[in-house]
Amino acid sequence: xxxxxxxxxxxxxxxxxxxxxxxxxxxxxxxxxxxxxxxxxxxxxxxxxxxxxxxxxxxxxxxxxxxxxxxxxxxxxxxxxxxxxxxxxxxxxxxxxxxxxxxxxxxxxxxxxxxxxxxxxxxxxxxxxxxxxxxxxxxxxxxxxxxxxxxxxxxxxxxxxxxxxxxxxxxxxxxxxxxxxxxxxxxxxxxxxxxx
Ligand SMILES: C[S@@+](CC[C@H](N)C(=O)[O-])C[C@H]1O[C@@H](n2cnc3c(N)ncnc32)[C@H](O)[C@@H]1O
Numbered sequence: 234x235x236x237x238x239x240x241x242x243x244x245x246x247x248x249x250x251x252x253x254x255x256x257x258x259x260x261x262x263x264x265x266x267x268x269x270x271x272x273x274x275x276x277x278x279x280x281x282x283x284x285x286x287x288x289x290x291x292x293x294x295x296x297x298x299x300x301x302x303x304x305x306x307x308x309x310x311x312x313x314x315x316x317x318x319x320x321x322x323x324x325x326x327x328x329x330x331x332x333x334x335x336x337x338x339x340x341x342x343x344x345x346x347x348x349x350x351x352x353x354x355x356x357x358x359x360x361x362x363x364x365x366x367x368x369x370x371x372x373x374x375x376x377x378x379x380x381x382x383x384x385x386x387x388x389x390x391x392x393x394x395x396x397x398x399x400x401x402x403x404x405x406x407x408x409x410x411x412x413x414x415x416x417x418x419x420x421x422x423x424x425x426x427x428x429x
Contacts, residue, residue: 248325260291306338366403
């Protein structure tokens with residue numbers, strides 16, 4: 234299982250936004266939507282061994298986490314608008330203390346970044362993707378691995394501290410700062426080549 238956790242620092246945590254305005258009023262939700270596409274889409278199929286957690290920290294209803302499971306997801310299409318609609322449906326749900334399913338393979342909860350990474354660290358190797366980490370090509374990954382990355386800004390120092398307290402591997406993907414969705418494609422390719 235390859236998993237991605239992406240923090241959307243201003244991403245809408247309620248469904249109260251227009252699909253035409255995902256890059257504006259929805260707090261750069263467009264970045265997270267592209268991350269979904271990068272995590273799951275192959276040319277003619279969906280990666281069933283992938284899962285993504287989108288941590289939404291924008292707006293008054295934050296935090297919320299939308300989780301998408303490749304082996305279950307339905308109605309996912311490559312265009313950003315329809316993926317945005319699926320995420321918006323999840324964010325429109327009246328979620329309380331338990332994770333809820335909004336459509337096949339799409340779940341929403343009130344989990345914070347801390348909740349998500351703490352829970353995952355009990356069962357998966359955590360890898361923090363950071364520009365100044367060690368070369369990813371020199372790192373080894375087990376079958377169950379979780380990559381944590383940020384949106385268009387770095388993790389805050391508090392998020393960084395929380396994540397580092399779990400002793401993650403810290404990996405760099407190359408000499409430049411890449412878009413989050415491109416990082417996911419690089420990782421998927423790296424794992425594909427290794428047959429993980
Ligand atoms: C667009 S970057 C974040 C903004 C960027 N750090 C800046 O302020 O210019 C999105 C995220 O992708 C990941 N990332 C980008 N480039 C990377 C690299 N070369 N190695 C590892 N992770 C990278 C990091 O998690 C980063 O927070």
